[in-house]
Amino acid sequence: MSRVLATYNIKGGVGKTSAAVNLAYLAARDGARTLLWDLDPQGASTYLLRVQPRVRGGARGLLRKRGDPSGEIKGSDHPGLDLLPADFSYRHMDLALDRFKRPTLRLARVLEPLRDQYDYILLDCPPSISLVSESVFEAADALLVPVVPATLSARTLEQLCSVLAGGGPRLLAFFSIVDLRRPLHRDAMARLRAQHPRGMLGAAIPCSDDVERMGAERDVVASFAPSSSAAFAYKALWCDLLRRLEGP
Numbered sequence: 373m374s375r376v377l378a379t380y381n382i383k384g385g386v387g388k389t390s391a392a393v394n395l396a397y398l399a400a401r402d403g404a405r406t407l408l409w410d411l412d413p414q415g416a417s418t419y420l421l422r423v424q425p426r427v428r429g430g431a432r433g434l435l436r437k438r439g440d441p442s443g444e445i446k447g448s449d450h451p452g453l454d455l456l457p458a459d460f461s462y463r464h465m466d467l468a469l470d471r472f473k474r475p476t477l478r479l480a481r482v483l484e485p486l487r488d489q490y491d492y493i494l495l496d497c498p499p500s501i502s503l504v505s506e507s508v509f510e511a512a513d514a515l516l517v518p519v520v521p522a523t524l525s526a527r528t529l530e531q532l533c534s535v536l537a538g539g540g541p542r543l544l545a546f547f548s549i550v551d552l553r554r555p556l557h558r559d560a561m562a563r564l565r566a567q568h569p570r571g572m573l574g575a576a577i578p579c580s581d582d583v584e585r586m587g588a589e590r591d592v593v594a595s596f597a598p599s600s601s602a603a604f605a606y607k608a609l610w611c612d613l614l615r616r617l618e619g620p
């Protein structure tokens with residue numbers, strides 16, 4: 373039975389996709405059968421893994437399919453790493469979900485037949501809080517939340533904690549796009565670690581040109597810049613995450 377991990381934040385541009393693609397690669401490199409489902413109509417993970425943004429029947433078709441969505445899964449250039457791509461029809465995912473009787477359970481249903489086929493399923497979520505996010509909360513075992521260490525991000529994290537207070541997946545946050553030369557970042561990190569002693573992972577992703585270069589390389593940092601600080605940081609994040617998932 374696979375573990376379902378979602379990179380999620382209400383905020384945009386915080387490193388969800390960069391983390392999803394790099395962590396999925398690292399999982400596959402460790403020998404785990406790994407699927408990344410790009411849930412964002414922007415299709416950034418689809419683009420980074422060099423897959424065509426095309427889903428037969430669109431979001432509606434995929435949600436409606438009885439049985440198995442395997443027909444829409446594509447291989448990537450990396451052994452063990454598959455992708456369920458996004459296309460622009462995903463902008464209507466909320467509407468498509470809303471047609472079902474219990475809309476928030478639908479994504480979990482779509483994933484059901486895949487859970488024996490993969491060890492890890494990563495969900496790269498769009499920024500927002502919507503029916504899609506609520507469905508992700510039902511489907512995921514853990515939410516990986518990138519947090520840029522600044523005041524507004526901290527506020528968003530509080531909002532998310534209060535949304536999940538009544539139950540839901542485990543929330544594991546990590547610092548993203550960190551610039552340790554900036555006192556503002558250092559202060560925000562210390563404050564947030566004190567406020568969320570169990571919820572913040574130890575590893576942090578630095579602000580790095582190598583992460584930005586992913587768009588040009590259409591590849592993961594561990595593959596095109598294996599000795600970069602960003603590659604080490606994603607590896608540390610993956611190890612940290614596995615430790616937490618194994619622990620209480």
Ligand SMILES: Nc1ncnc2c1ncn2[C@@H]1O[C@H](COP(=O)(O)OP(=O)(O)OP(=O)(O)O)[C@@H](O)[C@H]1O
Nearest residue numbers: 384385386387388389390499549578579580583584
């Ligand atoms: N650690 C980093 N250092 C430098 N740039 C980064 C870092 N992480 C992400 N970026 C850049 O910031 C932008 C947004 O990153 P990314 O797409 O991973 O975020 P996102 O949260 O998925 O965004 P969206 O909300 O639009 O889906 C991209 O241009 C990416 O290259």
Ligand SMILES: [Mg+2]
Nearest residue numbers: 388389412416
């Ligand atoms: Mg994204």
